[in-house]
Amino acid sequence: MSSRSHRTRTVLTFGVCLVLLAGVHALSYLSQRDLIRSIEWVSHTRDVEREIDRLLVNLERAQTEVTAYQITSDPGYVQSFGERMVMADEQVAKLKELSADNPHAQQMLDEVRGEISESLGGWAATYLVAPAAPPTLEQLSEGRSRRREQADKLSSKIVKLGENENELLQERRSAQSFYTKLTSAAFGAAAFVGMVLLLGIFTLLMREIDLQLKAQGTIVHLHSGLEREAAKLKLVNKELETFSYSVSHDLRAPLRSIDGFSHALEEDYRDKLDDEGRDYLNRIRNAAQRMGALIDDMLELARVTRSEMHLGDVNLSAMAREIMGRIAIADGERRVRIQIEDGLHAWGDKALLAVAFENLLANAWKFSAKNPDALIEVGMAQRDGERTLFIRDNGAGFDMRYANKLFIPFQRLHAVTDFPGTGVGLATVQRIIHRHEGRIWADGEVNKGATFTFTLPMEADDA
Amino acid sequence: MNQQSILLVEDSPDDVDLTLRAFKKNNMLNEVFVARDGVQAIEFLLGKEGEKDPNPGPLPGLVLLDLNLPLINGIEVLKRIRSEERTRLLRVVVMTSSREEKDLVDSYHYGATSYIRKPVDFNQFIEAVRQLGMYWLVLNEAPPAGVAKP
Numbered sequence: 001m002s003s004r005s006h007r008t009r010t011v012l013t014f015g016v017c018l019v020l021l022a023g024v025h026a027l028s029y030l031s032q033r034d035l036i037r038s039i040e041w042v043s044h045t046r047d048v049e050r051e052i053d054r055l056l057v058n059l060e061r062a063q064t065e066v067t068a069y070q071i072t073s074d075p076g077y078v079q080s081f082g083e084r085m086v087m088a089d090e091q092v093a094k095l096k097e098l099s100a101d102n103p104h105a106q107q108m109l110d111e112v113r114g115e116i117s118e119s120l121g122g123w124a125a126t127y128l129v130a131p132a133a134p135p136t137l138e139q140l141s142e143g144r145s146r147r148r149e150q151a152d153k154l155s156s157k158i159v160k161l162g163e164n165e166n167e168l169l170q171e172r173r174s175a176q177s178f179y180t181k182l183t184s185a186a187f188g189a190a191a192f193v194g195m196v197l198l199l200g201i202f203t204l205l206m207r208e209i210d211l212q213l214k215a216q217g218t219i220v221h222l223h224s225g226l227e228r229e230a231a232k233l234k235l236v237n238k239e240l241e242t243f244s245y246s247v248s249h250d251l252r253a254p255l256r257s258i259d260g261f262s263h264a265l266e267e268d269y270r271d272k273l274d275d276e277g278r279d280y281l282n283r284i285r286n287a288a289q290r291m292g293a294l295i296d297d298m299l300e301l302a303r304v305t306r307s308e309m310h311l312g313d314v315n316l317s318a319m320a321r322e323i324m325g326r327i328a329i330a331d332g333e334r335r336v337r338i339q340i341e342d343g344l345h346a347w348g349d350k351a352l353l354a355v356a357f358e359n360l361l362a363n364a365w366k367f368s369a370k371n372p373d374a375l376i377e378v379g380m381a382q383r384d385g386e387r388t389l390f391i392r393d394n395g396a397g398f399d400m401r402y403a404n405k406l407f408i409p410f411q412r413l414h415a416v417t418d419f420p421g422t423g424v425g426l427a428t429v430q431r432i433i434h435r436h437e438g439r440i441w442a443d444g445e446v447n448k449g450a451t452f453t454f455t456l457p458m459e460a461d462d463a
Numbered sequence: 464m465n466q467q468s469i470l471l472v473e474d475s476p477d478d479v480d481l482t483l484r485a486f487k488k489n490n491m492l493n494e495v496f497v498a499r500d501g502v503q504a505i506e507f508l509l510g511k512e513g514e515k516d517p518n519p520g521p522l523p524g525l526v527l528l529d530l531n532l533p534l535i536n537g538i539e540v541l542k543r544i545r546s547e548e549r550t551r552l553l554r555v556v557v558m559t560s561s562r563e564e565k566d567l568v569d570s571y572h573y574g575a576t577s578y579i580r581k582p583v584d585f586n587q588f589i590e591a592v593r594q595l596g597m598y599w600l601v602l603n604e605a606p607p608a609g610v611a612k613p
Binding site: 244245248249250252253255256257259260261262263264285288289291292293296299 | 475477478480481484531559560561562563565581582583584585586588
């Protein structure tokens, strides 16, 4: 799976989880709000019931007090009758206030209020004024039963009100239990969904962590592998260095003995040798010296391959002039036209590029030796939008059929007797150009000359 | 020619013979002492280690030092020569097969007077020895004997 689609999937999953969680929490919030409201309703209904009880008690007392006054004529019983009337009125008003949401109760309360004031007011007017004569037993009993009747009627009405309110309470109770159930269901669902989501996220995260750990493990493994390879390479390089050091020392020493004692033989025993013997000795010496040259060139090739690069801007025009000058001085007898373009430069290792130029320019000098009108050119050309540098001579040239053999070490296209050399020079040049991420190729024609063209980085970023 | 002696520090008998031959070819008649390893070279110049009163002979005018030596290598010999008061200013020309940069750098770092790579071609070797003798034993003004530290 690509990391992009993985990412998209993660974002989507997370979005869905968020929406689910938010929905569940909204639901549980709503049901909780309703629950609180229904709890409030229940307590409200209780308040109404309590108030109804108080009113009933008040009325009952009023009735009883009037009866006691009638029997005893003691005004102490009815001294607070006025207060009772006011209290009853207040109690009804409070009930109206409490049941403001219930139109039926309001209506009933209005009736009750009228009847209370009528009954109590009637009692006050009929029984509480001082009678001319004490009432008869009959009168007493009749008044009492009438009051009883009135009080009962009132009570039943009030009780009905209470029943009405009680019904409401039952309704609300059942509503409350419904909301309680809904709330707990919503909370349960929220908790469940939350847990499921958490589990999902946990699983996803664990998988991510595992994947990452695995990737890290792979990286660490690769890294340690690379480190081991690097250490091995370092060891091999070290061995190679030791090897070329001992080649440099030990392989050359016997050659010196061969050449030196051949020289001694030639000088000290000249009389005892005929021409053939002296020729053999000469050949021995030539062979020893040639092997010495081969060893030197091989070491140079190895050095060029492994030496550390110190990069910088190199003035190739100045470098070519200096090297050409040195070659011309060493071989002062020849007249060669030299044309070196100004402003040639490259980004590279000065010492390595000098070795490359020395080889190329020495070749140009060497192979143009048989042309009396020799010309060596160093310049720049654009080729397919790319800058190329070239070193050209009008010397012996070569057959293009063998162009691919030019850069192979020890491959030569000319006899050593015609043009001396080890055949390592161009291989060395090629390695240097390759180490600069460049390319080199050769064009030539027999007896017309050769052109070596190569690319080199111009700026630090090109390399 | 001047009659200063030469100490040749060289383990290969072939090289000793060829070097002596090159001296002869150049008519260098200086007395030549040969040390076959690093220990012999140091004993010749500084006396035997541990002896109470070492009494080494007169110092040579020139030391030709090979680097690949048995027991103690050339660079170590050079270090000893430069660290001793008696031989501090001695002319030591490193003469070796190697052209490795490391040897060159080390030699000059530890105070070699000059560094010559022995060529395979014996004619070139004779020429090198000639120029060497001419320069260091004839043309060059040696520091006065017994120069103390400045």
